[in-house]
Amino acid sequence: MDLRATYRDAGAVTVVDIGGRITLGEGSALLRKTIRELLEESRTKILLNLADVNYIDSSGIGELVTAFTTVKKSGGDLKLLHLTKKVHDLLQLTKLFTVFTSTPTKTPPSIVFAKAENASIRNPENRAV
Numbered sequence: 001m002d003l004r005a006t007y008r009d010a011g012a013v014t015v016v017d018i019g020g021r022i023t024l025g026e027g028s029a030l031l032r033k034t035i036r037e038l039l040e041e042s043r044t045k046i047l048l049n050l051a052d053v054n055y056i057d058s059s060g061i062g063e064l065v066t067a068f069t070t071v072k073k074s075g076g077d078l079k080l081l082h083l084t085k086k087v088h089d090l091l092q093l094t095k096l097f098t099v100f101t102s103t104p105t106k107t108p109p110s111i112v113f114a115k116a117e118n119a120s121i122r123n124p125e126n127r128a129v
Contacts, residue, residue, distance in 0.1 A: 003027035004052075005034045013109035014043040015081070019052030022060030031060075035067045035078075044076025047109050051082035056090060068100065079103070079112055 003020040016034060021027055038046055048067075056064070071078040080102035083091070091097040103112055 003030050005030055007034065007038065010047075010109035013045045013047055013113055014038055015047045015049055015109050017049045017052070021055040021057075022053060022063060023055065023057045024059035028059050028063035031063050031067060035070060039071065039074050039076070044071065044074055045113050046071055046076065046078045047081050047112060048078065049081045050084065050087055053084060053087055056087060061090070061094060061096065065096065065099070077101075077113065081109075081112070 003018065003022060003026065005016055005018050007014050007016045009015075016038070018031070022031060035046070048064075068078045078100075080100050083102055088097075088102075091100065091102075101112075
């Protein structure tokens with residue numbers, strides 16, 4: 001099954017719905033192209049919905065890391081949504097689960113980013129500012 005990627009806006013957050021296999025070749029190229037297009041349109045809060053991704057190979061993992069790094073360098077943030085058990089296990093096995101912020105629930109996209117922003121606004125004594 002080829003990779004499919006569509007995106008939609010949810011407030012200030014862009015949700016990218018991905019389905020299929022993120023693999024060497026067209027799959028990873030489509031993910032790269034989609035992220036590049038979003039950043040060119042100044043969409044820097046990106047939520048990758050991986051609910052319909054059934055397989056990721058090593059190139060696909062590399063492409064996820066590249067996407068994360070590219071978005072961060074552009075001053076944005078990339079998070080993962082609805083990881084399947086296979087994808088969740090793969091990210092744990094490769095120790096990348098600590099790099100990506102993910103949520104398995106149907107939390108609204110704006111809330112996913114708001115929680116992260118509020119958590120990062122702390123003073124040295126770990127009190128909310």
